[in-house]
Amino acid sequence: MAKSSHAQWSSRMTFILAATGSAVGLGNIWRFSYLVGDSGGAAFVLVYLLCIALVGLPILVSEWMIGRRGQKNPINSLAELARKNGSSQAWMIVGVSGVLGAFLILSFYSVIGGWSLSYTLSSLTGDFSGQDAATIEGLFGALLGSPGMLLLWHTIFMALVLGIVAFGVNQGLEKAVRLLMPALVVLLVILVVYGMFSGHFGEALSFMFAPDLSAFTGGVVLAAMGQAFFTLSLGMGIMIAYGSYLGQEVKLLGAARTVIILDTVIALLAGLAIFPIVFANGLDPSEGPGLIFVTLPIAFGSMTAGWLLGLIFFLLLTFAALTSAISLLEPVVEFLEERSPLTRVPATVVASFAIWGLGIAALLSFNLWDFTVLFGLNIFDLLDTVTAKILLPLTGLGAVVFVGWVLSRESVEKELGLSGGAATAWNIAARFIAPIGVVLVFIFSF
Numbered sequence: 001m002a003k004s005s006h007a008q009w010s011s012r013m014t015f016i017l018a019a020t021g022s023a024v025g026l027g028n029i030w031r032f033s034y035l036v037g038d039s040g041g042a043a044f045v046l047v048y049l050l051c052i053a054l055v056g057l058p059i060l061v062s063e064w065m066i067g068r069r070g071q072k073n074p075i076n077s078l079a080e081l082a083r084k085n086g087s088s089q090a091w092m093i094v095g096v097s098g099v100l101g102a103f104l105i106l107s108f109y110s111v112i113g114g115w116s117l118s119y120t121l122s123s124l125t126g127d128f129s130g131q132d133a134a135t136i137e138g139l140f141g142a143l144l145g146s147p148g149m150l151l152l153w154h155t156i157f158m159a160l161v162l163g164i165v166a167f168g169v170n171q172g173l174e175k176a177v178r179l180l181m182p183a184l185v186v187l188l189v190i191l192v193v194y195g196m197f198s199g200h201f202g203e204a205l206s207f208m209f210a211p212d213l214s215a216f217t218g219g220v221v222l223a224a225m226g227q228a229f230f231t232l233s234l235g236m237g238i239m240i241a242y243g244s245y246l247g248q249e250v251k252l253l254g255a256a257r258t259v260i261i262l263d264t265v266i267a268l269l270a271g272l273a274i275f276p277i278v279f280a281n282g283l284d285p286s287e288g289p290g291l292i293f294v295t296l297p298i299a300f301g302s303m304t305a306g307w308l309l310g311l312i313f314f315l316l317l318t319f320a321a322l323t324s325a326i327s328l329l330e331p332v333v334e335f336l337e338e339r340s341p342l343t344r345v346p347a348t349v350v351a352s353f354a355i356w357g358l359g360i361a362a363l364l365s366f367n368l369w370d371f372t373v374l375f376g377l378n379i380f381d382l383l384d385t386v387t388a389k390i391l392l393p394l395t396g397l398g399a400v401v402f403v404g405w406v407l408s409r410e411s412v413e414k415e416l417g418l419s420g421g422a423a424t425a426w427n428i429a430a431r432f433i434a435p436i437g438v439v440l441v442f443i444f445s446f
């Protein structure tokens, strides 16, 4: 996407594809399912769905609106709008913390992207064919235990992201999203059907959808809210940047609905695919970040032509991870380009190199540096926790408060094409429900 003359999306469709490409990624499949398993299932899913609808939707629309009105990068868009509306320049912090969040997230995201690449190769070479659960767990353990392998895959993944962003070929990828996203959905559906026949589907259903009251703990609620931000790419300036390329004719609420439905459906399908296999094989749902890498290969290993399905699945997952990762690198590069003498390509190299370096610390948390640094967390968990549970919600809170309270109410209603009851509903959501929701989750969990 060219940004010198502040270009615009060529169509509403390109915009939706780019936003979906950013939203749908490892977060939907890897992170969603491991958190569901780790947080006891249905309570997490329920709070997550509530957060998507009541907090995610207003914040997504708010971020797009800030970008579209500001017509600049996230930091300058906020500064400009704040000035125009007679508010403090301190609103720029929302943009700055977004860039920081993107930087931190990409460091560990790339490590998991590397796992997905590694599993693509393992599927191709038939490593999972006919293997039992214990062997497949062993394979994953061996990957985690090898800093060299993790580094290799993390490096390849980051190099791919760097190459794509440096050469500005994101647009081609966005077109591919149109084809590959539906393919991912089809594959997930195949896995869900497999789970219905060969897994413990009923158990998975009640695990995911029948909450038990005692499970609603502060930790679970905070994790679910963090996941809502993570999966919709909120609180990182990314959606503000995407909004800045958006023409006036696009309806923000309709676009948000499309992106959110796709994103949520993919996450729920992933859960329905994974948990029947977990229960059928007596695996531990709370096994952590390795969950999909242990369960899905078991299914692939026991299906006819499973190696092929596995290959396609991990390729699609890697692709989804790449489109999210480039959207994470973009704001960091843009920031460097604007605030340092560096031009695009060197800025991309410098940003990628720094992120890659931090990623090494993250991947060593699985082996050599398997120790606690703070609050009982290792470096990997700390990066994940600080970003998803603190930084993103705070930044997103800033965005929605800005739109709800700083921008004039009439202009916002006009921009959204709302009047009467719908306008009231929007105002209640953006001014009260979303901000208070975020704050309540914080209070409840501490």
Ligand code: PHE
Pocket: 022, 023, 024, 025, 026, 027, 028, 105, 230, 231, 232, 233, 234, 236, 238, 324, 325, 327, 328
């Ligand atoms: N939303 C992406 C996912 O679910 C991850 C991401 C987070 C991308 C934040 C951009 C910004 O995988």
